[in-house]
Amino acid sequence: MTLTAAEPTPRRRTWEAFRRNPLGTGSAAVLILLILVAVCAPLIAPFPEGYGTDTSQPPSGAHWFGTDDIGQDVFAQVVWGTRVSIMVGVSASILAIVIGLLVGVAAAYFRRLDTPLGVLIDLSLSLPVLPLMILVAALAGPSVRTLVVVIALFSWPEVARVVRSQALAIVPLPYVSAARVVGGSATWIIRKHLFPGVIPVVGVSVVLTTSRAVLAEAGLSFLGLGDPNSWSWGAILHKAQMSGSLASAWWTTLFPSFAILLLVVATTLLSVAYNDARNHRTR
């Protein structure tokens, strides 16, 4: 059996369209760079700890991003912050997607569960998320794990809603009914027929949920609910605000803010480009 190159697969077509979009490839490059920084943090800068006598120094050759009010290198903080921010973002998003996927698919496939789960999703979507996150994070105590769980707990409904509407379109299709007729179990049908159908929407969700999780992490850390034993972009901003040097030491806030901006814009553009590439009408 041989494959003919004449008719490219849908996946291949999407990739070709995506590759032609400079916004998409540029964003992907930025994200890969950020991930590289996160992974290689120990090679780029030493872990920021201790204290130095060069306090609140503006950016210079020795300290690219300047130093903070206890003399730590802001560049090292941003580099190590990338690691925690992305780690929290990705973990929270994976957790949220797993929950969202399960709830969404269950709601679409099991008719009887649709109403209660739909209500649960709508209810969760209408909750005042930030105050609740603050409350839970404050009660659970500050740690990276708490942040991941808290953010995931409040991010899954978005995913569940998207997955459910996509899955609802698949369930009535003839091949699903056929699978049911031949005696396929629910889990088998969900695994073999429903998951592959909803994975493309989840793909977009992963990226967007991650960026939202990074923002949520930055927000919580900025409010002082982050893990004091590790660095994240929000934690750097929090320390800058606490030190009262917001107005005088611009470098302590500009660089971490810029890192957040970079990540969020890159993920947003990437998902837009991916959506456009997948959609026949815009291709």
Added chain:
Amino acid sequence: MRRTLIAATVAALAVAVAACAPSTPGSGTGTTSNSGAADRLTIGTTADVVNYNPLVGNSRTDSWITNLMYPKLMQMDEAGKRIPYLATEWAYGKGGKTATLKLRDDMKWSDGKPVTAADVVYTIETVDKEKFGVVAGLITAFDKAKAVSPTEIEFTLTRPDGTFLDNIGFWMPIVPKHVFEKAPSVQKFANDSGWVSAGPYKLTKVERGQRYLMERVESFTPKPSVKEIVFRVFPDVNTEVLALRNGEVDVIGNVLPPATAATLKSDAKIKLQQIPSLGWAHLQYNTKRKPLDDVRVRQALAHAVDNEAIRKIALQGFAKSSNGSVLTPSQPGYADSTSKEYGFDPAKAKALLAEAGVTSPTFSMVYDQADPNIAKWAPMVRDSAKQAGITIKLQGLERNTYLAKTLKRDFDIYAGSWAVMDNPPANLGLAFKSGGFINYAQVEDPQLDKLIDKGQRALTPEAAKAPIQEAARIIHDKVYDNVLYVETFNIAHSAKWTNFKPMPSELLSIINPLSLAQVKPAG
């Protein structure tokens, strides 16, 4: 697409919020700029008044405003010594079983009635009966009070207590009997309108979240030189500093973070007033937890803290060493010059741990993450301890969680600070006597209890000095408290004003009643 737009907007907003300070709310400005007339002094604060009842309220803004409305019996000079305010003279009698006070006779409530001994008797009896607020915990020796004349009071005590007069003098605001007695429960009395007060200023207008307007009391002696005092509410210190630079406020009531103080030093339009703290910042080790019950482990921890670096870097030099003693330089009458700080010495710390048979221990350290100074030096404590092979896990907590944990004594190491420790015999009792209200280290040391009792029974500071110094030495040697520094507070005011009367502690600083009664425009 809508979602991507939202995400992008959120991103842009987050950056905008993070990169610049929030804008100033309201548009009121100080009117001192051109006229030169002392019409209005504007003071910035970061919180609203929570409680107008001076016997209950205890936030800073509460104290600043109610201090101007309800007189205390005494004030404090820069060295922490009590000076007259409503009371002019005070003394103990009958071997410390009685105490007498004489009041000035020229103070009037704003409804025209005089401030008399009856008001003082009413206030202390109410506090004693309903048992609430700070004062209740400080007057355990109180039995009864009698107004001997309109300006004289005699207190009867259940035991000799040399801290009694200083405690009520400094902590107890006097409230008008004829107003407060109408409330069924004074503790629940909100006192949020129609104020009857007696101080240099009276509260006339409240705009919550915005400002509090206070007007001069013409009959107060000495007559206040400024007609109006306005407290304006800001979201945080950063915005207050911008407002001070723009001339929108004349004084920042809150203490400046050290880094901000360092940058404002060079500004010719702003003057920094340095105020000694009456408290201290410290680490306390939970003596009820293993292996912290071993004094050698506590000593090792004390040797693993780089106090000098904390004072120099985290506090930018705005802190004094207290020589490791709980008798700080702000209490010159008690301070012990022979006390020596545990120096930073990782090798010695390691040796002490080895001697105690403890290898690479791990401790958790709780602190209030909203306290800018502690949040800054807590990581320094962790990093210096690492050099001695000690792992400290930081638990920077949200304030209420932190308070709950400290109340339950649920921590290995506690990092915090006392705000006002104005009277060593009384304070050591609260902080180190068995079962003391703020005995966070859970110290139970009979010898220490005995010495503190002796200090409390002494009727003069001179007599209390020896036992209290001895107690402080035990606290130091057994590391019941590891005192890191005594902060020097920086209060910023516009150079257009002069003649403030600074008093120790951030509760009084330069916005105490006597200071605001005498402040005047410069030049």
